[in-house]
Amino acid sequence: MLITDKNATETGMARLILIICAIGAVALLLRRVLTDKARSVKRDEQPAxxxxxxxxxxxxxxxxxxxxxxxxxxxxxxxxxxxx
Incomplete structure (x- = not known):
């Protein structure tokens, strides 16, 4: 029988969830920055x-x-x- 450390498993899952949340937050920030730049470029163009x-x-x-x-x-x- 394999003996596992339950505390180590929970810590690993917590780190994994934290990394996934951090990646998601960075992706959302990049998306917002890129769309704001696109909007500012559209404002500078002449009307359609x-x-x-x-x-x-x-x-x-x-x-x-x-x-x-x-x-x-x-x-x-x-x-x-x-x-x-």
């Missing part, structure tokens, strides 16, 4: 879309920077008759 407005004459949605005010709304370049 531009503000658009609907042409009052044809109804097309066009980038607002390319339109001019026309009465109650905006007019696209195709219908901009006041251009010189």
């Amino acid at each position: 879309f531009a503000a658009t407005a609907r042409c009052t004459r044809c109804g097309a949605y066009v980038d607002r920077r390319l339109m001019r005010p026309d009465g109650d709304g905006f007019c696209c370049q195709e219908h901009d008759t006041d251009r010189s």
